[in-house]
Amino acid sequence: MAYKLDTEGALQAAGLAVLLGLAFSIAYWGMFDVAGRFLPTWDNSMLHAGRAVFIMETGHYAEMEVVFGGVTPTYHLPAYPALVAGTALLTGLDFAWTERFLTLALTTLLAFAVYAIAKGIAGDWRAGVAAGILAMSSANLMTWGTRNSPIGLGNVLLPIALYLLLTRRTLAAALCALVIALDHQPTLLVFVLTAFLFFVWEYLKGLPKGKPSAEKILSNVLHPEVLTATLAGLAAFFTYMAWHVRQTGIACLNFSCLPQFGAKEFGKSIDFVEYFSKSPQAAAILGVILLPLSKAPGRNKALAFAWLVACVILVKNDLLGIGAFTERFLTYLDCAVAVFAGVGISIALSWVDGKRKHSEAVAE
Amino acid sequence: MERRTLVSAAFLAACICLAAAYAFPQMKGSLAGWYDPVVTTSEVKAAEWAYANVPHQSHFAGDMFACEMLTAVAFQICSIGGAWELADNANQRYSDNERAFLTNSSVEAHQLLAKYNITYVFVSTRLDSNKNFYAYGWKQPVIEKFEAPALFGKVYDVDGTKIFLVK
Numbered sequence A: 001m002a003y004k005l006d007t008e009g010a011l012q013a014a015g016l017a018v019l020l021g022l023a024f025s026i027a028y029w030g031m032f033d034v035a036g037r038f039l040p041t042w043d044n045s046m047l048h049a050g051r052a053v054f055i056m057e058t059g060h061y062a063e064m065e066v067v068f069g070g071v072t073p074t075y076h077l078p079a080y081p082a083l084v085a086g087t088a089l090l091t092g093l094d095f096a097w098t099e100r101f102l103t104l105a106l107t108t109l110l111a112f113a114v115y116a117i118a119k120g121i122a123g124d125w126r127a128g129v130a131a132g133i134l135a136m137s138s139a140n141l142m143t144w145g146t147r148n149s150p151i152g153l154g155n156v157l158l159p160i161a162l163y164l165l166l167t168r169r170t171l172a173a174a175l176c177a178l179v180i181a182l183d184h185q186p187t188l189l190v191f192v193l194t195a196f197l198f199f200v201w202e203y204l205k206g207l208p209k210g211k212p213s214a215e216k217i218l219s220n221v222l223h224p225e226v227l228t229a230t231l232a233g234l235a236a237f238f239t240y241m242a243w244h245v246r247q248t249g250i251a252c253l254n255f256s257c258l259p260q261f262g263a264k265e266f267g268k269s270i271d272f273v274e275y276f277s278k279s280p281q282a283a284a285i286l287g288v289i290l291l292p293l294s295k296a297p298g299r300n301k302a303l304a305f306a307w308l309v310a311c312v313i314l315v316k317n318d319l320l321g322i323g324a325f326t327e328r329f330l331t332y333l334d335c336a337v338a339v340f341a342g343v344g345i346s347i348a349l350s351w352v353d354g355k356r357k358h359s360e361a362v363a364e
Numbered sequence B: 001m002e003r004r005t006l007v008s009a010a011f012l013a014a015c016i017c018l019a020a021a022y023a024f025p026q027m028k029g030s031l032a033g034w035y036d037p038v039v040t041t042s043e044v045k046a047a048e049w050a051y052a053n054v055p056h057q058s059h060f061a062g063d064m065f066a067c068e069m070l071t072a073v074a075f076q077i078c079s080i081g082g083a084w085e086l087a088d089n090a091n092q093r094y095s096d097n098e099r100a101f102l103t104n105s106s107v108e109a110h111q112l113l114a115k116y117n118i119t120y121v122f123v124s125t126r127l128d129s130n131k132n133f134y135a136y137g138w139k140q141p142v143i144e145k146f147e148a149p150a151l152f153g154k155v156y157d158v159d160g161t162k163i164f165l166v167k
Helices: A007-035 A045-058 A079-091 A095-122 A125-136 A139-145 A150-166 A170-181 A185-206 A214-222 A224-248 A272-276 A281-293 A298-315 A330-353 B003-034 B041-053 B064-074 B090-102 B106-115
Strands: B059-061 B120-124 B152-158 B161-166
Touching: A007 A095, A007 A125, A007 B003, A045 A079, A045 A095, A045 B064, A079 A095, A079 A150, A095 A125, A095 A150, A095 A298, A095 A330, A125 A330, A125 B003, A139 A150, A139 A330, A139 B003, A150 A170, A150 A185, A150 A224, A150 A298, A150 A330, A170 A185, A170 A224, A185 A214, A185 A224, A185 A298, A185 A330, A214 A224, A272 A281, A281 A298, A281 A330, A298 A330, A330 B003, B041 B064, B041 B120, B041 B152, B041 B161, B059 B064, B059 B090, B064 B120, B090 B106, B106 B161
Parallel strands: B059 B120
Antiparallel strands: B120 B161, B152 B161
């Protein structure tokens, strides 16, 4: 079938090109050019490189920590070092050039992933472009979320996994969830909590009308409308628990043996008034107000708000008496907030457009 | 031309302006600082030498960033690191490691390193840069104490970076 590129299609392609060009430029001149003249040694990147080198040298995952004397079983997850080692094997690059290449690739992919989920929620490519540009302007997301470490991969996979949930690509969503579970714990928390909130919405919406019965309540978990979120969430949960039990045994099922829970890494309480008063987060308020009023399908709205609420809960976990890693979760909140901002901008633009002939939003 | 097309074109123009005038310069400036080196070129050269000349997976002692670099470039195990997940007695290891590098006493340093079965000491003056490196709480290590042949044997000394065998 021949594809005719109309004016709208050309503008969409140009928008995507602007976004990907911006992401690549930031990654190239902001990171690659600096790290290209030296080892990409910032922060803990060499620790994760060390784990990748272990795979490259031995063909096996480093079962013990490579620092602190190498005497304790590692609690780091294998996906990112395996990605580095696999890419080095396929390309013939050494570990340092592989890390630099992955910085470029993952940052560009992050922009595309944000574009995909925002476009999927709003049904408008302009939401994707705006969200992508705002995500690329978000300080927490860019400084923490694009590092050459597991969080860099996790921040790319999260919006992709949510897009797969939105479009009901069950097998792909479950596989993506599995990789997240083997990559990075904070990313996993954001995904599982989002998927759970989304599942609850879909489950309640899919319940048969009439008098509730045990059969209706249980069978609805595997209803086609709910199945994607159910399986993706379970894939992530069971994969991670299998890893956790493998590394710590069955005596640590409540995670109390982990230093993060014993001696918490305290994060300061985040002031949302201050957070949302800054650019580009302030633009998200537009999406929070306009998305519920828009003609986007209900499940699109539900997924977007499930993501936002999950991030807010994790950032404000001090209110739940936990108070750990609060600032780390701003990385994920930045991404959700950028998507809301993009969606809000696109809804506002659609009003200026006048009456729309059709909606490209993913069908409910 | 449809109104939507005009709106989309104007939106695209605004995106280009935003990307060029704000997003790119803002993020490029923010990220570049974070990606500055945290170890010196002479330390990387020393690590490359260690990869070729020291048995892999030997136990090294260094500061946090040198340690992490050694795990990747030299394929060695190191005394401390930046990730404390399930580390064995991480706080005590950090404290002892720092003390071993900051003390003036060769004997005390040797005892602390022996406590953790350290085989090699990796240390640098980090004077080949005008930057301040973190090292041991922003303090320079006392390198002279490692020049004690009864306790330590120097195996590498180039451009301010030294590697000592712990006897």
